[in-house]
Amino acid sequence: MRAVRQLLLFLTVCLSSQVWGGTVALVLSDSGSAYAEFSSALSEALLGTNWRVISTTTGDNMPPVGDSPNLTVTVGSEALRRTLARGETSLIIATLLPRQSYDKLIAEHRRPTGRITAIYLDQPPARQAAFLRHLLPGNKRVGMLVSNETRSLATPYRQAFNAAGMTLDSEDTDTGDTLLPAINALLPRVGALLAIPDGTIYQRSNIKPILISAFRQQRPVIAYSVAFVNAGAMAALHTTASQIAQQTAELITSNPSSLPPPSPPTQFSIAINRTVAQALNLNPPDEAVLRRAMIADRENR
Amino acid sequence: MNDLTLRHRLLMLTLLPSTLISIILVAYFTFSGIKTLEGELTLKGMATVRYLAPISEYGIIAGQIEGLHGLAQATVQEPGVKAAIIVNQKGKTIAVSGRVSLSADILRQSVNEPQKVAETEGWIGFGAPVRRSLSEADVLFEPVNGPAAAPEVIGHVFVEFDKTELTNQQRQLLHRGLIIALVGLLLLAALAIAMADNLTRPVLRLVQAVRNMSSGHFDARVPTNSTGELGILEAGFNEMAAHIENVHSQMQSRIEEATAQLAFQARHDALTGLLNRREFEVRLEKALTGVQASGDEFSVLFLDLDRFKQVNDTCGYLAGDELLRQVSHLLQGRLRDEDTLARLGGDEFCVILPACNAQRAWQVAEDICSLTGSYRFIWQDKVFAIGSSIGVTTVNRKVRNISEILAAGDAACHRAKESGRNRVCRQDASQPQERRQDGSNWASRIASALNDGRLLIEAVPLSALQKPPNGHVVELTARLNEPGQSPVTLAALSDAAERYDLAPRIDQMLLDAAFTALARARRQRKSLYCIVPLSRASISSRETAEYIGRGLLEHRLNGRELCLIFSEDTLTHMTSQAMAFVHQVLPLNCQVGLADFGGGLASFSHLRSIGPKYVKLSGSLTRDLNGNRASSALLRAIHEITADQGIDTIADEIEDPVILDQLRDLGIDYAQGKAVAPSEPFEVWLEGAVLRPA
Numbered sequence: 005m006r007a008v009r010q011l012l013l014f015l016t017v018c019l020s021s022q023v024w025g026g027t028v029a030l031v032l033s034d035s036g037s038a039y040a041e042f043s044s045a046l047s048e049a050l051l052g053t054n055w056r057v058i059s060t061t062t063g064d065n066m067p068p069v070g071d072s073p074n075l076t077v078t079v080g081s082e083a084l085r086r087t088l089a090r091g092e093t094s095l096i097i098a099t100l101l102p103r104q105s106y107d108k109l110i111a112e113h114r115r116p117t118g119r120i121t122a123i124y125l126d127q128p129p130a131r132q133a134a135f136l137r138h139l140l141p142g143n144k145r146v147g148m149l150v151s152n153e154t155r156s157l158a159t160p161y162r163q164a165f166n167a168a169g170m171t172l173d174s175e176d177t178d179t180g181d182t183l184l185p186a187i188n189a190l191l192p193r194v195g196a197l198l199a200i201p202d203g204t205i206y207q208r209s210n211i212k213p214i215l216i217s218a219f220r221q222q223r224p225v226i227a228y229s230v231a232f233v234n235a236g237a238m239a240a241l242h243t244t245a246s247q248i249a250q251q252t253a254e255l256i257t258s259n260p261s262s263l264p265p266p267s268p269p270t271q272f273s274i275a276i277n278r279t280v281a282q283a284l285n286l287n288p289p290d291e292a293v294l295r296r297a298m299i300a301d302r303e304n305r
Numbered sequence: 306m307n308d309l310t311l312r313h314r315l316l317m318l319t320l321l322p323s324t325l326i327s328i329i330l331v332a333y334f335t336f337s338g339i340k341t342l343e344g345e346l347t348l349k350g351m352a353t354v355r356y357l358a359p360i361s362e363y364g365i366i367a368g369q370i371e372g373l374h375g376l377a378q379a380t381v382q383e384p385g386v387k388a389a390i391i392v393n394q395k396g397k398t399i400a401v402s403g404r405v406s407l408s409a410d411i412l413r414q415s416v417n418e419p420q421k422v423a424e425t426e427g428w429i430g431f432g433a434p435v436r437r438s439l440s441e442a443d444v445l446f447e448p449v450n451g452p453a454a455a456p457e458v459i460g461h462v463f464v465e466f467d468k469t470e471l472t473n474q475q476r477q478l479l480h481r482g483l484i485i486a487l488v489g490l491l492l493l494a495a496l497a498i499a500m501a502d503n504l505t506r507p508v509l510r511l512v513q514a515v516r517n518m519s520s521g522h523f524d525a526r527v528p529t530n531s532t533g534e535l536g537i538l539e540a541g542f543n544e545m546a547a548h549i550e551n552v553h554s555q556m557q558s559r560i561e562e563a564t565a566q567l568a569f570q571a572r573h574d575a576l577t578g579l580l581n582r583r584e585f586e587v588r589l590e591k592a593l594t595g596v597q598a599s600g601d602e603f604s605v606l607f608l609d610l611d612r613f614k615q616v617n618d619t620c621g622y623l624a625g626d627e628l629l630r631q632v633s634h635l636l637q638g639r640l641r642d643e644d645t646l647a648r649l650g651g652d653e654f655c656v657i658l659p660a661c662n663a664q665r666a667w668q669v670a671e672d673i674c675s676l677t678g679s680y681r682f683i684w685q686d687k688v689f690a691i692g693s694s695i696g697v698t699t700v701n702r703k704v705r706n707i708s709e710i711l712a713a714g715d716a717a718c719h720r721a722k723e724s725g726r727n728r729v730c731r732q733d734a735s736q737p738q739e740r741r742q743d744g745s746n747w748a749s750r751i752a753s754a755l756n757d758g759r760l761l762i763e764a765v766p767l768s769a770l771q772k773p774p775n776g777h778v779v780e781l782t783a784r785l786n787e788p789g790q791s792p793v794t795l796a797a798l799s800d801a802a803e804r805y806d807l808a809p810r811i812d813q814m815l816l817d818a819a820f821t822a823l824a825r826a827r828r829q830r831k832s833l834y835c836i837v838p839l840s841r842a843s844i845s846s847r848e849t850a851e852y853i854g855r856g857l858l859e860h861r862l863n864g865r866e867l868c869l870i871f872s873e874d875t876l877t878h879m880t881s882q883a884m885a886f887v888h889q890v891l892p893l894n895c896q897v898g899l900a901d902f903g904g905g906l907a908s909f910s911h912l913r914s915i916g917p918k919y920v921k922l923s924g925s926l927t928r929d930l931n932g933n934r935a936s937s938a939l940l941r942a943i944h945e946i947t948a949d950q951g952i953d954t955i956a957d958e959i960e961d962p963v964i965l966d967q968l969r970d971l972g973i974d975y976a977q978g979k980a981v982a983p984s985e986p987f988e989v990w991l992e993g994a995v996l997r998p999a
Contacts, residue, residue, distance in 0.1 A: 038445060080445065102446050125445055184367050203448030209457060211440035213366045229443035236440075 025054020026074030028256065029094070031063040031087050033080030042079050042100055042245040049253030063087055077252060081105040088113040095263055098122040099252050100245060102201040104153050106266060122266035123251050126201055127228065127241050129157070129164035131272065131298070135241045136226060137168050138297045139288050140196055147194030147223075148174045149186060151204035161200075172198075177205060184213060191221040199227045199237065211235050224284050233275040239288060243269035272298075311508055315501040320494060327489050335482035339475045346385070346429065347421060350466050353380065354433035355419045357462045361391050361435050365399070365460040373400035380464060387428055388465040391435075394458065406430070407463055416461055426472075428465050435460040507531040511542055523550040574648045576626055577633035585647035585655055589707045592657055597702050603659045604666030604699045605734075607714035608636075608673065610652035611692035611726040612874075614800060615841075616682060619878040624684040628691070631682065639676060655714070663699040663731070670695045670729040678727045687878055692727030694718055698734045710734045723797040747801035750787070755810055759786050762818045764990035767836070767955060768981035770969040776832020777995050778975060780870070780957075781815045781987060799840060808840030809849070816856055819867060822991050824860040831995050836868045836898060836919065836955075841875045845882040850889035863894055868918055870898035876911050887915045898955075903943055912950055920947055921955040922973070930964050937971060944972040 030046065032039040047057055058073055063086035076094050078084040081101040088096075088109055096119065098106055103124040110120070127135075136146055146165060150158050158174050165172040173194050177186035183205065191197065197218055199206055206214070215236035218225045227237035251270050255263075274291040281288055289297070309317070357380055364373040373391045380389035381403040388403030396413035407430050411422050419433035436456040510527045517525035526546060529539040572584035580588065592603055610632060617625035629652065636646055636654065645657040656673075658666055677693040696717025700710055717732035724730065754760045760783050767778040785793040795811070802808040819835040826833035843849040857864050869890060876883045876899065887897050896918035899911060903923045912920070922943065930936050947954050956968050959978035968976055985993075 036444065081447070100445055105448065188367075201446045203446075206442070206446070208439040208442045209437045211442060212438050213363060215440075216363050217367065229446060231441050231443040234441065 027058040028055055029073035029076045030057050030060040031076060031078045031083040032060065033082035034062055038100065038245045039079050039083075042249045045246040045249035046077065046253055049250055050256070053257050055256055063090070075256060077256070081109070084109055088115070096120040097252055097255060097263065098266075099248050100125065102126055102203075103266070104201060104203060117265075118262050121255075121263035123248055123255070124266060124268050125228070125243060125248075126268055127243070127272060128268045129161045130167070131268075132161070132198065132200075132226075132241060133164045133168035133170060134298050134301050135239075135274070135294070136165075136196065136198065137170065138294050138301075139226065139239055140224070140286070143195035144169070145171045145173060145194040146196050146198050146226075147190045148172055148198045148200065149177055149183075149190065149202070149205050150174050151176070151178050151202055153204055154200060154202045157200065161198075180210065183210060184217060187214060187217050188221075191218060191223045195223065197223055197225045199225055199232065201228055206232075219280075219283070222284055224280070224286060230275045233277045236280060237277065238280045238284065238286065239274065239276045241272055241274060243272050247271040247273065310505075312501050312505040315504060316497055319497040319500065323493050323497075324490060327486055327493070331482045331486040331489075335479055338478045338482075342471055342474050342478070346466060346468070346471050347431075349385070350421065350429060350431035350464060351419045351433075353383065353386065353464050354431045354462050357389065357391075357464060358419070358433040358435045359438065361400075361462050362438060362459065365391070365393055365435055366437070370399055374402065376400065377402035385466050385470055386464055387467040388463075390463040390465075391460065392463070393460040396461075399460070403465070406465055412461070412463060415458065417458075422463065426468065428468055430463055430465045432461055432463045434458045435462060504535075507535045507539060511538060514542060514546070518546060518549070523553050577630055577648050579633055579637075579654075580645065580647035582647065582649045585645070585649060585657075586707060586711075588645050588647075588657060589710060592659060593700060593704060593707055593710070596700055596704070600702050601660055602662050602699055602701045603657060604661045604663065604669075604697060605710055605714050606654075606656040606658065606666065606670050606673070607696040607698070607718040608654040608656065609694045609696075609718050609722055610654075610677070611694060611722070612689060613652035613691070614803065615874065615878070616684070616689050616691075618803075618841075620684045620687065624682075627684065628682050628689075632677065632680075632691070635676060635680060636673065639673060653718075661699075663697070666697050666699060667729065667731065670697045674727060674729050689878075694721035694726050695729045696721055697729060697731045700734050704734045722800075723793055725794075725796060747798075748805040748807065751785070751798065751802055751805065751807045751811075754785050754787070755807070755814065760784070760811065760814065761786050761792075762815060762987040763984045764987040764994075765957070765977045765984045766982040766990065766994065767975040767977045768965075769974065770965070770976055771972065771974050776834060778834045778836070779987075779990065780836040780838070780977060781819055782838065782984065783811055783815065795838070803840060803842060806842065808842045809846065812837070812839050812843040812849070813852060816853060818987055820856045820860045820862060822987070822995075823862050823866050825991070826866075826995055827862070829996050833995050834866050834868065836870050838900065839869050839871045841871070841879065844871050844875050844886045845879055847885075847889070850886060850893070853890060853895060854893050857893055857895075864890075865894045865896070868896040868898050870900050870919065870921060873899050873901045873903075873911060873923075876915070880914075884915065902954075903939065909946060912946065912952065916950070917952055919953045919955055919975075921957055924958055927956045927959065927964065927968070930967055931961065937967070940968075940971050940973065948972060 028046075028050070030043055032043060043057075043060055050056060055075075063078070063083050073094055076087060076092050076096045078087045078096060078098045079100045084096070084098040084101060084106070096115070098109075098120065099122065101122065101124070103122075103126045106122045106124065136143070148158065148161060155176070158172075162172045162174075173190065175186040175190040177183045187197070197214075199214075211232065212235070215225060219236070224238035225232075225236070227233060227240040229240055229242050233240045248269055272295075274294050276288055276291060288294070357376065361373060361376055363369070364376065377389040377391060377400045380386055386403065388401070388405045388407075390398055390402075390405055390407065390412060391400040392398050392412050398412060406425070406428055407423060411430065411432070414422070414432075416422065416432040416434050419431065421429065422432040423430040435458065437459050439456055507527070514525045514527045523546065526543050527539045529536060529543060531539055572580060572587075574581045589605070595601070596603055610628075613625065613628065616628050629648070632654070633646070633648065636656070640646055640656060641658075643659055645659075647655045647657075649655055656669075658669060661669070674693055674695050677691055680691050682689040682691050696714045696719070698710060698713040698717055704710060713732040713734040717730040720732070721728050721730035751760070763782050763784050765780040765782055767780060768774075769778065783795045783798070785798055787793075798811070799808065802811055815837050819837050823833055823835060839849065853864075853867075853869070856862075857867070871883070890897065897915060898919035898921060899915075899917050900921040901923045902920040903926045911917075920943075922940070926936055926940055926943075930940070944954055953974040954972075955975040955977065956973050957977045959965055959968065959976045959980045962980045965976055965980045
């Protein structure tokens with residue numbers, strides 16, 4: 005089944021490349037490793053198509069006049085912000101940014117629908133629920149901290165968890181002062197804490213107290229990035245820059261004239277901090293096993 | 306500084322720098338130790354707050370007051386920690402433990418990094434900020450326009466440390482340092498003193514030894530038990546001292562020797578080894594004192610050599626010295642051991658004859674006189690007849706001092722010399738005597754006599770014994786007439802005259818008188834023949850012949866009436882000069898005669914060499930003619946030889962008419978003396994005997 009899909013994708017790409025073709029301007033937030041990884045992965049994926057990357061900039065400088073690209077791919081929130089700020093007229097695919105940032109920037113710079121789309125970093129709630137179900141099979145109650153930014157997401161999550169046979173409990177916190185009381189109130193009620201991208205709650209200065217609080221109460225934190233796992237979260241469901249690039253290339257080569265609405269990443273990766281797991285007396289399954297289980301789950305539905 | 310002793314200098318040299326260094330070292334280490342302790346405390350405090358701050362972070366964030374109290378208490382448990390305070394962002398104390406001394410102001414102040422916030426005598430406070438720690442987050446999820454927030458300060462921790470312990474430790478360190486310094490210094494001082502003593506002891510010994518040496522203790526030595534340079538110094542000093550002692554003793558003995566020699570020389574005559582004048586006077590003084598005490602008598606002989614000057618002039622002073630030595634031996638051989646023989650100077654000798662009366666002394670004097678008279682001094686090829694004039698004086702207790710003795714003896718000796726030499730005269734010391742003219746006055750006496758005309762020319766007429774007289778024959782002589790003095794004959798004058806170069810003037814005076822007399826006699830057509838004696842000096846001078854030539858020419862005289870007579874001695878000892886003189890005067894037709902003929906051994910050889918007209922026989926041949934066969938045989942032999950050569954013989958000083966007859970019998974041609982005619986002033990004789998009208 006997977007092979008068939010890949011073959012189809014390949015054929016689509018080949019076909020469209022024959023029909024469509026154009027230029028892509030790549031705008032990176034900076035030259036950091038994730039962006040570089042994305043850039044090279046995208047270039048690689050576009051090889052053999054009619055699309056080619058004509059420029060790779062950080063968006064500070066204006067691209068050469070008279071040779072405007074058919075499509076602009078922004079990598080990272082900052083790249084999108086700069087691109088929007090300079091009034092880019094071509095189609096824009098925003099990648100490698102949280103949904104929150106995209107929404108905020110779009111709200112600031114109005115763009116007609118169909119001229120801009122995005123591939124978020126945020127994992128879909130169903131996938132998260134599936135992940136948690138396989139990761140912590142005995143746990144039925146999952147807690148989540150929400151702020152003004154993410155309060156709207158609480159309902160889809162709750163529905164997804166319910167669908168997966170789990171209960172999502174949430175606690176509101178909008179300031180630093182209320183964070184620890186909220187977490188201390190939430191954790192005793194749930195078996196794990198699910199962290200979703202939220203600029204108000206999960207700041208660099210807050211991650212440590214959150215992790216310590218969770219650890220003191222022997223609750224695992226399920227996060228959204230590898231960095232979070234390295235900082236002390238037990239596991240994370242995430243999508244790598246290459247995977248996003250791959251998805252982006254697919255999008256470019258499929259139908260660039262009219263862009264689809266923003267979508268979550270289609271592919272994902274799993275990161276598990278075994279040390280933390282041991283400290284919490286948990287023994288989560290292997291990443292590959294988890295991944296297979298999740299894919300099997302999706303196909304079964 | 307300069308008047309410090311060696312020991313003090315050594316002590317100062319060793320103690321001063323080491324004391325300074327040790328004090329500096331101990332002070333340095335003590336204070337650095339104190340600093341280190343302080344530094345350690347600071348480090349400990351800083352470390353404590355640095356550790357306390359992060360672990361307080363969660364408690365502050367989470368508001369876990371109990372946990373923070375636990376942390377504060379745990380911190381206070383640390384040694385030296387007095388109090389621990391944790392304050393929140395607003396400066397409100399949320400946990401505290403221990404006795405807090407920090408003021409509320411300090412607790413409220415914001416501290417940016419771990420640091421010391423307060424310090425007093427008793428405690429020290431440190432503070433550090435508690436920062437919110439930042440976790441590494443995924444950049445992709447950073448909010449857009451999110452400020453790069455600096456780590457937020459969420460509170461402070463303060464820790465107070467008690468300094469009592471530190472102060473105690475510091476005090477202990479200081480005490481220990483002081484004790485170490487003190488002990489070290491004491492040890493150092495003891496060591497330095499021992500070293501200084503060790504070094505200075507031998508030096509002080511050397512110093513003492515040098516002092517002893519310089520104060521005359523040449524036996525000063527130092528023990529040579531030191532090593533190294535001091536040992537060398539000590540050994541060297543001892544060697545030097547031994548050398549100096551040795552040299553000193555040698556010098557001492559030399560000085561003693563020299564002193565003895567000087568003492569001997571002071572008392573003795575260098576030439577003859579006899580006592581000198583000074584010692585003689587001392588002995589004389591002693592003898593006089595003895596005589597004055599005991600009442601005994603002793604006699605003193607004053608002896609003056611005759612013809613000593615002649616030897617000296619003819620053969621040099623070496624011969625004179627030798628003569629004096631020989632005479633000394635001669636006299637010593639004849640004297641007793643107890644007699645004291647001394648040389649007073651020149652040719653004067655003195656003999657003290659202890660316990661000897663006048664009669665015995667006279668005999669001794671006669672004995673010595675004949676001894677010296679018969680003594681012949683031989684020098685190279687020349688033979689001298691010496692004689693001595695001796696004055697005898699006898700000393701008894703009436704004599705008051707030695708000056709009287711000396712004066713009497715001198716006068717007696719002088720009289721003996723004036724009376725014709727080689728004889729003995731006597732003078733009593735106790736009797737006042739006429740003052741003798743000092744010998745050194747002769748020059749002025751003769752000179753003034755010549756100037757004042759007090760030197761009278763006398764005529765000694767000669768009597769022809771064999772044939773009838775053909776005119777008058779006279780010998781000219783002179784006599785010194787001084788007021789209050791007895792007349793002095795030419796014979797007595799001649800020594801002094803020769804010595805002071807006055808003899809030629811006397812000779813010229815005689816010659817002048819002869820020229821005048823001969824001139825006058827010729828004018829009166831009277832026959833006169835003059836015999837003029839010439840001194841040794843005149844014979845040796847070329848001017849004499851010239852003077853005679855001028856005189857003859859001036860008075861238009863034929864030299865045939867003039868006979869120049871000189872002593873055979875002169876011919877013997879000044880042969881070449883005498884021969885030259887004879888060859889000078891013979892062309893003037895003058896005739897030459899020899900006086901004192903027969904006294905020497907070479908008399909006969911002279912007859913041939915100079916061919917004299919007359920010879921005047923030596924007094925020794927004619928004096929004891931009476932009954933002496935040897936003398937008469939000798940005279941006869943002389944007569945035979947002289948007669949054979951046409952030489953006339955003259956016998957002088959004939960006082961006895963009997964002898965005159967004997968002489969006539971022996972064939973002697975002329976005689977003079979009292980038996981013939983007394984000598985009388987020449988002018989008187991000339992007027993009376995020659996120029997008297999027939």
